[in-house]
Structures are given as structure tokens and as C-alpha cells.
Amino acid sequence: AQRVTQPEKLLSVFKGAPVELKCNYSYSGSPELFWYVQYSRQRLQLLLRHISRESIKGFTADLNKGETSFHLKKPFAQEEDSAMYYCALSENSGSARQLTFGSGTQLTVLP
């Protein structure tokens, strides 16, 4: 069965420091992976998806099929990056597209 693991429930870094949020997955097919973010009192929103190979708000994530990882990185963290981050894997369930989420990492960027 598909599974997404985020080993760190809490992560704190200082402003300006690099940050890496870890995500590992298990999936037998060709995965499509996403990072979602939830800022305080806001709804869950898409941050980035691996097929776009984009950088959003300075964040990047590279799919490593050998290590089955999709870690989220930013070279210089900002206080406004403090939020809950979820890694998610998309798969087909019947004709539906469902997301399997990890349990999330709460990132706190300290001043």
C-alpha cells in the first residue's frame, strides 16, 4: 500500500538558516508528489508539485526515486515560512485521483 512518511513532527530553525523538511514514500507505481502548506488560521493549499519542477516562495523539492524521497528545501528560511507542511502522494483509486498525506511537519522559523 502507498505510504508517505514525514519523520519530523516539529522543526525549528533560525531566520536565514537553511531548512529541509523530509518526506519519504512507498509506492509501487510512478509517483506524483506534492507539498501542501497550511499557515495559521488558513486553509490547506498547494505549495508545489514535483512534475512542475518549480520554485515557490524559494522552496524546491526534488524527487529521488532511488531513495524514495521528496524532501522540501529552502536555502534561507523566513519567519513567514512558519506553518504546517504536508507531503502528499497522488494515486488513482478507481477513476478517482486521491491524495495520501503524511502526518505533517510543523515548521517554526525563529527570529
Added chain:
Amino acid sequence: ETGVTQSPTHLIKTRGQQVTLRCSSQSGHNTVSWYQQALGQGPQFIFQYYREEENGRGNFPPRFSGLQFPNYSSELNVNALELDDSALYLCASSLRQGKAFFGQGTRLTVV
């Protein structure tokens, strides 16, 4: 363009009762997915509706059921509520298998 809205925002029910949660899709979206998010966990896929038909289901019992209406709004119904059903219920709308936009959620407490 209107976003995804869910009602009510909070709800308290007694064990054994039935509950209906509602979701209005983002304008133009024809697909609605429902997720359950228990405290400290990531969202878990319940089911998805496309053009008024259920087209995918996660690992939830039949007492979780849904509807989608011609205007693509949706309901989630839960019968015979159990204490473990206490969670945040999220609705997400999309255009078929496109980017999913989430609502703010309904917090259900079963006592």
C-alpha cells in the same frame, strides 16, 4: 471566482447520531473529494464525486456516504456516529484530476 466553502464550521454531536456536512465547490469545478483529518494526523481520503457519481473511495465504512448535486456542491453524511469520528472534515474541489482547492473544514466533535 469563489473559493471552496464548507458548513458548518463547528459541530457537536452525540454518539449514535447522524450528521450532514456541506461543501460548495469552487466555481467551474466538477469534482469534489472529502478527507478526514484526525488530530495530529494528515488528511485521509474518504471518497470522491465526479458529475454526481462516486468514483473512488478510501478505507472508510459504508456509514460514510455522500452526494454531489447538479451544481457540483456536495454533502458528506455519517451515520451512527462514533467517538473516533471526531475530526476535521475537509472538502476539496477540482476540475477532474487537476489541482485541488481545499475548504476551511468542518470541526466535528462526537461526545
